[in-house]
Amino acid sequence: MRYIANTEVDRRAMLGAVGVSSLEELFNDIPKKVRDRYRPIGLPERSELETVRKVQKLAHFNAVWEQYTSFLGGGVYDHYIPRVVSYVTSRSEFSTAYTPYQPEMSQGTLTAMFEFQTLLCELTGMDVANSSMYDGATALAEAVLMAERIAKTDKVAVCRSLFPHYRQVLDTYCQAGGIEIVEVPYDHAGCYNADSLPTKISALVVQSPNTFGIIEEMNGLKERLGAALLIVAVNPISLGLIAPPGKAGADIVVGEGQPLGLSPSFGGPFLGLFACRKQYLRSMPGRIIGRTVDAQGEIAYTMTSQTREQHIRRGRATSNICTNSTLCALAAAVYLAGLGGHGLQELALLNLEKAHYLAERIGSLPGYSLAFSGPFFNEFVISIPGDPQSVCRQLARDKILVNNPSSLSELGVKQALSFAVTEQRTKEELDSLVNVLRDIT
Amino acid sequence: MKTIFDAKGKREGKVLPALDVPQQGLEKLIPHSLRRSRKPRIPALSEPELVRHYTRLSKLNYGVDDGLYPLGSCTMKYNPKVNEDLAQLPAFAGAHPLADEQLVQGSLALLHEASRFLCNIAGLSDITLQPAAGAHGELTGMFLFNRYFRERGESKRKRMLLPDSAHGTNPASATISGFSITQIPSGEDGMVDLVALRETLDETVAGIMLTVPNTLGIFEERILEITQMVHAAGGLCYFDGANLNAFLGRARPGDMGADAFHFNLHKTLSTPHGGGGPGSGPLAVSQCLVDFLPVPRITKDENGYHLDRNFPRSIGCMHSFYGNFGVILKAYAYILLLGDDGLHAVSDNAVLNANYLQERLKKTYRLPYDRLCKHEFVLSGEKLGRGITTFDIAKRLIDYGFYPPTVYFPLIVHEALMIEPTECEGKETLDRFIGVMEKIALEAKENPELLRAAPQHAPVQRLDQTRAARHPILTYPFDELPE
Numbered sequence: 001m002r003y004i005a006n007t008e009v010d011r012r013a014m015l016g017a018v019g020v021s022s023l024e025e026l027f028n029d030i031p032k033k034v035r036d037r038y039r040p041i042g043l044p045e046r047s048e049l050e051t052v053r054k055v056q057k058l059a060h061f062n063a064v065w066e067q068y069t070s071f072l073g074g075g076v077y078d079h080y081i082p083r084v085v086s087y088v089t090s091r092s093e094f095s096t097a098y099t100p101y102q103p104e105m106s107q108g109t110l111t112a113m114f115e116f117q118t119l120l121c122e123l124t125g126m127d128v129a130n131s132s133m134y135d136g137a138t139a140l141a142e143a144v145l146m147a148e149r150i151a152k153t154d155k156v157a158v159c160r161s162l163f164p165h166y167r168q169v170l171d172t173y174c175q176a177g178g179i180e181i182v183e184v185p186y187d188h189a190g191c192y193n194a195d196s197l198p199t200k201i202s203a204l205v206v207q208s209p210n211t212f213g214i215i216e217e218m219n220g221l222k223e224r225l226g227a228a229l230l231i232v233a234v235n236p237i238s239l240g241l242i243a244p245p246g247k248a249g250a251d252i253v254v255g256e257g258q259p260l261g262l263s264p265s266f267g268g269p270f271l272g273l274f275a276c277r278k279q280y281l282r283s284m285p286g287r288i289i290g291r292t293v294d295a296q297g298e299i300a301y302t303m304t305s306q307t308r309e310q311h312i313r314r315g316r317a318t319s320n321i322c323t324n325s326t327l328c329a330l331a332a333a334v335y336l337a338g339l340g341g342h343g344l345q346e347l348a349l350l351n352l353e354k355a356h357y358l359a360e361r362i363g364s365l366p367g368y369s370l371a372f373s374g375p376f377f378n379e380f381v382i383s384i385p386g387d388p389q390s391v392c393r394q395l396a397r398d399k400i401l402v403n404n405p406s407s408l409s410e411l412g413v414k415q416a417l418s419f420a421v422t423e424q425r426t427k428e429e430l431d432s433l434v435n436v437l438r439d440i441t
Numbered sequence: 442m443k444t445i446f447d448a449k450g451k452r453e454g455k456v457l458p459a460l461d462v463p464q465q466g467l468e469k470l471i472p473h474s475l476r477r478s479r480k481p482r483i484p485a486l487s488e489p490e491l492v493r494h495y496t497r498l499s500k501l502n503y504g505v506d507d508g509l510y511p512l513g514s515c516t517m518k519y520n521p522k523v524n525e526d527l528a529q530l531p532a533f534a535g536a537h538p539l540a541d542e543q544l545v546q547g548s549l550a551l552l553h554e555a556s557r558f559l560c561n562i563a564g565l566s567d568i569t570l571q572p573a574a575g576a577h578g579e580l581t582g583m584f585l586f587n588r589y590f591r592e593r594g595e596s597k598r599k600r601m602l603l604p605d606s607a608h609g610t611n612p613a614s615a616t617i618s619g620f621s622i623t624q625i626p627s628g629e630d631g632m633v634d635l636v637a638l639r640e641t642l643d644e645t646v647a648g649i650m651l652t653v654p655n656t657l658g659i660f661e662e663r664i665l666e667i668t669q670m671v672h673a674a675g676g677l678c679y680f681d682g683a684n685l686n687a688f689l690g691r692a693r694p695g696d697m698g699a700d701a702f703h704f705n706l707h708k709t710l711s712t713p714h715g716g717g718g719p720g721s722g723p724l725a726v727s728q729c730l731v732d733f734l735p736v737p738r739i740t741k742d743e744n745g746y747h748l749d750r751n752f753p754r755s756i757g758c759m760h761s762f763y764g765n766f767g768v769i770l771k772a773y774a775y776i777l778l779l780g781d782d783g784l785h786a787v788s789d790n791a792v793l794n795a796n797y798l799q800e801r802l803k804k805t806y807r808l809p810y811d812r813l814c815k816h817e818f819v820l821s822g823e824k825l826g827r828g829i830t831t832f833d834i835a836k837r838l839i840d841y842g843f844y845p846p847t848v849y850f851p852l853i854v855h856e857a858l859m860i861e862p863t864e865c866e867g868k869e870t871l872d873r874f875i876g877v878m879e880k881i882a883l884e885a886k887e888n889p890e891l892l893r894a895a896p897q898h899a900p901v902q903r904l905d906q907t908r909a910a911r912h913p914i915l916t917y918p919f920d921e922l923p924e
Binding site (some may be wrong): 045089304 | 443444445446452456457458460461462463464465467470471472474475476477478480481482483484485486488491492494495496498499500501502503504505506507510512515517518519520521523525526527528529530531532533534535536537538539540541544545546547548550551557558561562564573574575576577579580583584587608609610612613614615616617618619622659660662664665688690691692693696697705707711713714715716717718719720721722735756757758759760761762763764765766767768770773774776777778779780781782783784786787788789790792793794796797800801813815835836839844845847850864865866867868869870894896899900901902903904905906908909910913914915916917
């Protein structure tokens, strides 16, 4: 087997040193009954070439994405990824390292994660960030568990305009943890309607831009919450233009980091963003990197606040998370440092302008109009005259991909389609979508 | 430039495409109150600066490609390069998770077949690929246990049994899921004490979480008795799969009585760990838990593969989408590369390497549990004399260019050094490691300062952890004056 260095001669010598006569004997401590029941999968050993062919054959059953124009969004966006991102993440000193338990041999990962935490705090306006969670949905679920620990109330208010996949994961975690979810409705603008906020909640969860693409107004919201925490889910690209949630008093900010240089990859691996106020540091989940000095007084980085974590605190840890998404966080840091603050702003602006151009063009078609009046970023909902599922299918025939309308419909938005627009969509592609829609009608 | 934030000033150059639609202007599109007033302080680096910065950082790191990485319980094996390319195939990397099912039949077929392989390796009925890491698999398993007992009207079963050698994630996962922990002591032989187990089993027990082999690297020889006892008491058996490398291709958790078993694809099945993640922790389950598995599940009928949400007894969703597809793909390719013979060659060589190291090193270091081990074993760094600790030994190993073993775990061994060589290391490397470990033991007696001052040949020396904890600096101090 080509990933094994031992030769037959080595193995004989080693068996001799151990004092057993065969490899089988090394497994005698496993009950014979168990070993006898073993059944192989029925797979031959394959050469690299044969393996590549077999996997490529499966790849051929997927669409050839280059032939499609994508307006898919819902938390996963079709942004351009500069080549330098994969150059860095494919350096095996980063990719084949473990969790940085020995800081003296892990300064690369540790420095990069310290930078990542700083970038995330800059974007969100928060004081501290961890070095990643699994994905946006699990980051939100952990935020809600954290708020419950802090506020000691097992009820949480959640805006209905949350991504459905965030909500589904949150439902699972809350059900297991005995946390009740109270829904906050949205209004005609697509914004949350906080007129009747429930009392005795641990937190309010707001997403901005929300699942309809609408940017939420959060000024003054925190003041109305009393002891409850404000948890805000964000799209990191939008923060190039939108006020950081920290400014509106958010206590915890979470989000999906996929837009920051990660390919869609059928939903993973992604990057859970997690940042909060300094006062909640001890309650935070996840791994945190801090700056210190070494024996010679040189600046160096290390995992810190580990007494929160499972390997120290065990059953009383703030979370069970161990493995996270460090390499994805590295990608995000490289992506952001390649853009710079100004570049991020420009990128967000490109998304914003193109999305509004498309929205206005579609909105001018007879029977089509924006479903909500609130301000939006790079995704929007359009009320349409026909059956959305059938429009969706017709668009697909023209190799145009749009979000499945069923998730809108489940949120009570009938007869509508949503579109996400990134810097990758050209005017020609936008105009062509409008023309196809016109022909369908 | 020490960090990216040390780069001052604005770099020029065209990073983004020009706006090709009529400009409306930010002022018109987003109300002032919603806008950002200050640009985020993100430096813009030129591409050569960016590449040099991260290339320099990478050289301060140590990965499996640099050399031996004997971190116990972490299975730091070689990651085949071809798998990285396969994960980047545009058809897979470009697949949006919300694209129509018909456009992602290849991705679904891959997940479906990977599920079949993994169920087979686990010897269990069905699987969810959603968990993004081992601990996430544990959490999923605990949620399933919870639901199982609730549906049976046995909600009073709230106690989870854990051997004292368990990974920290086990009690954390159980507690989050609403279980209380009862610790089971290990016997003299390092295995679960059956008498203590029997005494604690009653109608309040939900189950047991076992690591097989345990974190001492010892296979629970009475595993069938343990699972039978727990089952007879009405409980369920959870197996932590961190140590699957010990019996891959030779035995199956399902045949040992597991009801749920999580894989760590980033350990056993060779996907790179990325300096902390991403990983993947698929959870395989026995028949009694299948109905509760997370949705969507990947099903197949005459029209192809489907993301099926129609399982009313499901616990719901555990992940934004379907799990870490890009990681699962690499593990799938690894299984294809190895085939059945390769799978058991993994455990054969992993166990042989560990036993060889154990046999040779026990002459110099104390071996608290002296018996056949599986893929890893635990030494104690105590009694080297002159106040030398395991911590010192680990730091001195760095000077010799090896990543140190896992230290101070499991908790039941004083001054633990947990060593897992994996199947990938050859005898030559192991002999070199043995030589260094012997030399360090000698240094501890003759020149202990060498150990206490170690590492001297690393990018940095020992870190001031107290300062890191007492005066946390968790982001770049922008306001700090340059030194």
